[in-house]
Amino acid sequence: MTRVRVTAPRGVSPRIIPLSGIAPHGSALHGSALPAAHSSADARDAAQxxxxxxxxxxxxxxxxxxxxxxxxxxxxxxLLAFPLMLGLVPGLAHSTIAGLPFDWVLLGAGIYPVIGLSAWLYVRTAARNEARYRDLAGDK
Structure with missing residues (x-):
């Protein structure tokens, strides 16, 4: 059986081509249609x-x-710095802000911006890594 790599660039409407003769008789793919690869995908496959x-x-x-x-x-x-800070700074764990315990405020209002910032940095840097790869591979 031949190995087939199916790729399609994002945001591009793929063409539909029939697969008659590609899939073995009796399989679910015989006579069906799948997206065809564009020339940029062919160039990317050749580079890979x-x-x-x-x-x-x-x-x-x-x-x-x-x-x-x-x-x-x-x-x-x-995340580990939060409990260390609460344990090392005397009286911080027992203080309150607007009637709420400080450790609750720290976990509730302090950790979510850290999660959001971590996710934003990851996505931004991952996209930059992929753009550098596309530039090196010649896929534009």
Missing amino acids: ESDAGQVFIRSLIRSQLRLGLVVAGGFLLI
């Missing part, structure tokens, strides 16, 4: 199949993994 393309893909995967680990590690450090 070359030795340089494989290096670019491995580099992208490593950079995305490194980014995920850095963002997760930074988030965990900040």
Whole structure:
């Protein structure tokens, strides 16, 4: 059986082509239609199949993994800093803000901006990594 890679660029309406003769007889795909790859997808596949393309893909995967680990590690450090701060600063755990315990306010109002900032930084940097990969691979 031949290995087939199906790709489609985002935001582009794919063409529909029949698959008659591609799928084995009796399968669910025989005579059905799937999106066809465009010339940019063909160029991307050709770049991925070359030795340089494989290096670019491995580099992208490593950079995305490194980014995920850095963002997760930074988030965990900040998350662990909250209980340390409450334990090391005397009287902070027993103080109140607007009638609410400080530790509740810290977890309720302090952690969500950290989650949002971590997510925003991750998405922004991941998109930049992918744009650099597309520039290196020649896919525009």
